Amino acid sequence: METSERAKALPYDRDSVDHVLTTTRSVRRRLDFDRPVAPEVIEECVEIAIQAAPGGGEARPWHFVVVTDAARRAAIGELYRAGFRRFAGQAEEGGGRPMRPVIAHLAENLHRCPVLIIPCIEGRAEGEGQGAQAGLYGQILPAAWSLMLALRTRGLGTAWTAIHLQHAEEVAALLDIPDTVSQATLFPVAYFTGEDNFRRVERPPVGEVIHWDRWQSRRPPTSP
Ligand SMILES: Cc1cc2nc3c(=O)[nH]c(=O)nc-3n(C[C@H](O)[C@H](O)[C@H](O)COP(=O)(O)O)c2cc1C
Numbered sequence: 001m002e003t004s005e006r007a008k009a010l011p012y013d014r015d016s017v018d019h020v021l022t023t024t025r026s027v028r029r030r031l032d033f034d035r036p037v038a039p040e041v042i043e044e045c046v047e048i049a050i051q052a053a054p055g056g057g058e059a060r061p062w063h064f065v066v067v068t069d070a071a072r073r074a075a076i077g078e079l080y081r082a083g084f085r086r087f088a089g090q091a092e093e094g095g096g097r098p099m100r101p102v103i104a105h106l107a108e109n110l111h112r113c114p115v116l117i118i119p120c121i122e123g124r125a126e127g128e129g130q131g132a133q134a135g136l137y138g139q140i141l142p143a144a145w146s147l148m149l150a151l152r153t154r155g156l157g158t159a160w161t162a163i164h165l166q167h168a169e170e171v172a173a174l175l176d177i178p179d180t181v182s183q184a185t186l187f188p189v190a191y192f193t194g195e196d197n198f199r200r201v202e203r204p205p206v207g208e209v210i211h212w213d214r215w216q217s218r219r220p221p222t223s224p
Pocket of ligand 1: 201
């Protein structure tokens, strides 16, 4: 079947799906801190997200800690900023790239986001091998990405962040997250201001990121 005919036969609009996949990205400057977010919208997005969560066997090890309480958001904001300062300091000392101002902007304002979501997974893999780590986080990261997509299609912006994990234990204590559970990321969530006009970004040509059959081979096989 021709690609266009195949697309017509799909039970969804592929162009729209591709558009969401290619233009969903971090939103920081356009977060509307003053517009409330209804809990039902978050529930709907998480319900969608866990459809994409692969779990080992019958395991249902996913958890989403949704923080709306102002005092807890403020405390997480403090910890995030402490992590950010350390991270920025290390980057400067190591002669690395300076942090982009937009990263600092989010750090300064994290607590103002009406909702913070921490996708978590049951299990800990610190000090374990690659298989255990990939096996653990592989169960939650697809759901986390789906959550970003679902939030976006409802007018909500977020960013993939992990700076708070420098203070993961304190965040866990603050939110009563058991020490048998790992935090995967933290999504600051708020409605985005303006239109949904997010665009594709500059990425390397696909030939630079694909390895065909072996690492050294960058040429695709000839089509059958
Ligand atoms: C594992 C991981 C952790 C990250 N942690 C943070 C973070 O804590 N704070 C932040 O502002 N950006 C963080 N980023 C960067 C962004 O979320 C994002 O990847 C980057 O801004 C590029 O976004 P874009 O391609 O969507 O524009 C992190 C990215 C990754 C992959």
